[in-house]
Amino acid sequence: MAFVKLNDLEIEVEDGTNVVEAARQHGIEVPHYCYHPGLSRPANCRMCLVEPHVFFPPAGAIVPDRQLATGCTTVLRTAPPDRKLDGKYDFIVYTDSPRVKKARADILEFLLVHHPLDCPVCDQAGECDLQDYSHRHGHDKSRYLEVKNVPPKKDLGPDVLLYATRCVVCTRCIRFADEVSGTGELGLIHRGSHDEIDIPRSHEGVPLQVLDNKLAGNVVDICPVGALISKDFLFKSRPWFLEKANSVCSGCSVGCNITVEYKADGLYRIKPRFHEDINQHWMCDDGRLGYHYVNSDDRLQLPLKRVDDELTPTHWADALAVITENLSEVETEDIVVIGSAQGTNEDNYVLQQFAHDVLKTTQLGLFGQLPGEEHKFPQFTIEADKNPNAAGARTILGSANGNVVLEGEALWEKVSEAKVVYLVSGGPERPLEDAEKAALKHVDFLIVQDVLPSEVTQLADVVLPGTTFAEKDGTFTNSTGWVQRIRKTIDPPGEARVDWEITQQLAKQLGGEMNYHFAGEIALAIAENVPEYADATHQKIGDAGIKLADSDQ
Amino acid sequence: MVQERRILYEHLDVPDINTFDVFRQYDGYTRFEKAIAEYQPDDIAKMVMDSGLKGRGGAGFSTGLKWSFVPRDIKPCYLCCNADESEPGTFSNRYVLEKNPHLLIEGILICCYAMGIETTYVYIRGEFTLGKEMLDAAIKEAYEKGYLGKDIRGTGLNVDIYTHPGAGAYICGEETGLIESLEGKRGQPRNKPPFPAVEGVFGKPTVVQNVETLCNLPFIVGNGVEWYTQMGPTYADTRSDPPTPDPNTGTKLYCISGDVNEPGVYELDLGLTCSELIEVAGGLRGEEVKAVIPGGSSAPILTHYELDTRLDFTSLTLAKSMLGSGGIIVMNETRNIVDCLLNIMKFYAHESCGQCTPCRWGTPWVRDIVQRIADGNGRKSTMTRPKFGVAENGRWGDTGETEEIYEDLDLLESVANNIANVDTMTWNTICVFGIAVSWPAVSYMRKFRPEFEAAIREGELVTLPVAEATVPPEENYAYQQRFVPKEFADL
Known part of the structure; x- marks a missing residue:
């Protein structure tokens, strides 16, 4: 640990921390544009200038260093005993001296000379570092009288636009494409004040390569100004009107930490949230743009029952009555209960409790999205398993005595022999493979709990409208054993209900004794009954998540 | 000779x-x-x-x-x-x-x-x-x-x-x-x-x-x-005890161009004065020396008051300039300093690599200000302010007089100093290109201020006679420092 004097604070920081991070840890802002903790440090914006103090032998005193230093590249380390300043400090640095403040204001003046100041129509307004720092550190007026550069607006790829006039040439996006995605689509063209970010183009301006890798959306997040803009979010909302909730991406088994930004009428965008061991600062575009099904107009809003071979809307009491009626006539060995890898641990726990305690069946299954492709990048992996909670669902469903959790062919073989199947699906629309379709057609009475009309619901006798990841609380367990919380953002559409509530209601109808009030209560029950999840209460999981003890095997 | x-x-x-x-x-x-x-x-x-x-x-x-x-x-x-x-x-x-x-x-x-x-x-x-x-x-x-x-x-x-x-x-x-x-x-x-x-x-x-x-x-x-x-002088740096030798040994290839009769490369011992060098290069072409650039275009300019400056590393550093690459450009009385600065600033604005903020957007700004002055569109305020200079007590301060405010000259100096401060020799840029820009900008403007003021006042480039165009050393803050260090002496 290095003992550092930062302004008037005496702080201890780990060796190798730079001044920007050390200050951030202690609530002091060192403004910066080009520095990003997940990327290399070119120190080209010059915004994070700080004033180190050094020992000056002729004067026998500690004096401000002649040159200001960039905070992002000034690394704090333990000094040898004979090099301590004032006998105890490893480093002395000021982030608020008059020189530093003047330098910041001067750099901001340069950053703004060619900036169009089009904040009223800029998507970034409200979350823009240029706005914020100008407000906090800048001059109050411009002295620039000359003509501004007006580089053209460019379409860089399927989801990314470049408003080049707003660009401060911090090169974060270029470094991201070089270092994290390794695809290197971006570069600088021209020189000096005419520097522009661009993709490779022919002399006629025809793109030779576009920014269409699966991590491209991250460049919009890391752009400190409104230069790189997501087409998906463009002009949709002012960021200050959006509510935010910490959650976990449901797009694949990586379990990227995300912030869901929403209003009452739906989700607006998803941004990655830092988690050191899972996704660092990034997420993929599949997850980022995969939320649209939540806002879909086709969402199931009422329970459906089959009348004259047609699925007809009905009300909850009727739907549950139909199910109760059909279930009372079958033997327990003819019932299969299938949980969802899209559902939370809580959903699946209530489901297995329903199967075990009420239906007395040990025949359970696991259903989820079809596997996709794995994509590997130098610093990021998108996994092939497109379910956020396959690992968790598998453990939870199989947690009670004698439970067998079937998957794949074995499951569909069992389904084709069953009379009643209760299948929980969820997530984006899931096409059925031929074998699956054939097996489900055999079933006499098929109960499907899903969020969108699909091939699965087409075969159902009763359809119960469930909820997506954005409409409920709960936990997901990712492929590396991290248990993390998702949070309710918007209300479910129409009469749709949280999945475990539906199951609990059904259990009550059939005489079961289950009385959970909220997801955290179920998590406590899981902690009590599933040894691996002994620590996985919502309180302990928090925003950081916890890693299951035996998950490294 | x-x-x-x-x-x-x-x-x-x-x-x-x-x-x-x-x-x-x-x-x-x-x-x-x-x-x-x-x-x-x-x-x-x-x-x-x-x-x-x-x-x-x-x-x-x-x-x-x-x-x-x-x-x-x-x-x-x-x-x-x-x-x-x-x-x-x-x-x-x-x-x-x-x-x-x-x-x-x-x-x-x-x-x-x-x-x-x-x-x-x-x-x-x-x-x-x-x-x-x-x-x-x-x-x-x-x-x-x-x-x-x-x-x-x-x-x-x-x-x-x-x-x-x-x-x-x-x-x-x-x-x-x-x-x-x-x-x-x-x-x-x-x-x-x-x-x-x-x-x-x-x-x-x-x-x-x-x-x-x-x-x-x-x-x-x-x-x-x-x-x-x-070959060449060795000075003693008396800031340390005992004094450390500060050698300027060997010969230097001086590239002399501009208003001299025989421009070219001359190999001479370090430590010759400016006037000696002009003599070596066949003497001045024209009536009198107006200015000398001692070390390539990024070096601060020397006026005719400073022709006794020895052209070696230490002497020029003490004169708040630099030997640089030894590219010496001599200007006679027909040259307009505003025009020269514009030419140099065009070069630097074009050559800035654009990597770091101050240089990327500061150098074209400096060029544009000089361009505006040269075009006759420089701004001058109608107000006046106290004039600073050598006061009655012989020290630098308020002289009790007033001076006119030339806004664009203040702006030029301020913008250039924000890229790299020539007084404190600190730069906000990654490399020394920043100081290579602000050095000529500030030194030309400070040392030949009357010519800049004339361009703004008259609305066109005016080439003043040498004596009028040059600020005398005792009136110029930039020179004041030149006479401060007494630490260096001939060994």
Whole structure:
């Protein structure tokens, strides 16, 4: 640990921390544009200038260093005993001296000379570092009288636009494409004040390569100004009107930490949230743009029952009555209960409790999205398993005595022999493979709990409208054993209900004794009954998540 | 009358000196042979340190000291010869490359022997097509004669030289910009530290030396340190006790251009005054000297009051200017300083690499302000303010008089100083390009302020007589500091 004097604070920081991070840890802002903790440090914006103090032998005193230093590249380390300043400090640095403040204001003046100041129509307004720092550190007026550069607006790829006039040439996006995605689509063209970010183009301006890798959306997040803009979010909302909730991406088994930004009428965008061991600062575009099904107009809003071979809307009491009626006539060995890898641990726990305690069946299954492709990048992996909670669902469903959790062919073989199947699906629309379709057609009475009309619901006798990841609380367990919380953002559409509530209601109808009030209560029950999840209460999981003890095997 | 002392240029005019055989007749490669026969590598490094040789590229940093920073245990170590001579007003390396390339190769060999280097890159300015052709031919010849390649002259020494042409960027003459360009990247300087001596080409320790510096090595080895140190003055830096010697030894290739009768490259001892140099170059063309740029276009300008300034590294630093690359441009009374500054600023605004914020957007801004003044659209306030100068008590302060406010001149000075502050010598930029911009901008404006004011007042460029155009030293803050340091004295 290095003992550092930062302004008037005496702080201890780990060796190798730079001044920007050390200050951030202690609530002091060192403004910066080009520095990003997940990327290399070119120190080209010059915004994070700080004033180190050094020992000056002729004067026998500690004096401000002649040159200001960039905070992002000034690394704090333990000094040898004979090099301590004032006998105890490893480093002395000021982030608020008059020189530093003047330098910041001067750099901001340069950053703004060619900036169009089009904040009223800029998507970034409200979350823009240029706005914020100008407000906090800048001059109050411009002295620039000359003509501004007006580089053209460019379409860089399927989801990314470049408003080049707003660009401060911090090169974060270029470094991201070089270092994290390794695809290197971006570069600088021209020189000096005419520097522009661009993709490779022919002399006629025809793109030779576009920014269409699966991590491209991250460049919009890391752009400190409104230069790189997501087409998906463009002009949709002012960021200050959006509510935010910490959650976990449901797009694949990586379990990227995300912030869901929403209003009452739906989700607006998803941004990655830092988690050191899972996704660092990034997420993929599949997850980022995969939320649209939540806002879909086709969402199931009422329970459906089959009348004259047609699925007809009905009300909850009727739907549950139909199910109760059909279930009372079958033997327990003819019932299969299938949980969802899209559902939370809580959903699946209530489901297995329903199967075990009420239906007395040990025949359970696991259903989820079809596997996709794995994509590997130098610093990021998108996994092939497109379910956020396959690992968790598998453990939870199989947690009670004698439970067998079937998957794949074995499951569909069992389904084709069953009379009643209760299948929980969820997530984006899931096409059925031929074998699956054939097996489900055999079933006499098929109960499907899903969020969108699909091939699965087409075969159902009763359809119960469930909820997506954005409409409920709960936990997901990712492929590396991290248990993390998702949070309710918007209300479910129409009469749709949280999945475990539906199951609990059904259990009550059939005489079961289950009385959970909220997801955290179920998590406590899981902690009590599933040894691996002994620590996985919502309180302990928090925003950081916890890693299951035996998950490294 | 001062005479030229030709050492590097001694045999420059010998016909066919660019061929191995002729070069050999004039002691070619004997200095290298002496080095490997009589000295250990460390002895050579010590000789260079003792000779007081300062880098001739611009910064004037002690070559021996630079070598001492190179870690000896990390291999490979590289030598980069900087032949990207692009400073306006400088053209001395070009003659060496075109006429006497074997001298450079011999210098490289001595440096490689001293530092244990096996690979040398010569980064040649792209426009020097003839120079590159000549050097390539000389390198080929040296390989054939066994002075390059594996096991040179049976000593076990291996040296390879590769030439690499630049693509026209001024900034690639900055040592780290050069390294980036050499590695095949965009020519943008790196943050320092780490310095190239520790982490240079391909992340390995690298010695970056100018052509002229390397060409000095054969003569230091051949004639000895004592012979070398008697050329040029050695000052004593009395800031330390005991005073440390501050050598400005050797000769310098001064490139004299502008309003002189015989412009060209002159090899002279360091430490001659400005007026002596003008005499050497055939005297002034015109009536009187208005200004002298002492070290390439980025150096602060000298006025006719400062013609007694000695043109060596230390004296010019004390005069708040620099020797730089030794590109001396003389201007007579017909030159308009605003116009000169505009020309220089156009160059720098065009050549800024655009990597860091202050330089990327500051240099074109400075250019635009000067352009506006030159176009006659400079702004002047109708208000006045207290005038600062030498007050009644003889000290710098409020003189009790008032002066008119020329807003654009204040703006010019402020913007230039925000890129790099010339008074405190601190820069907010990554490399020293920032100071190369603000130095001329601020010094021209401060020293020839009447001409700038006239351009704003009259709405057009007005060339004033020299006496009127120049601010007398006692009225100029920039000069005040010039007379402050008393620490340096002749040894």
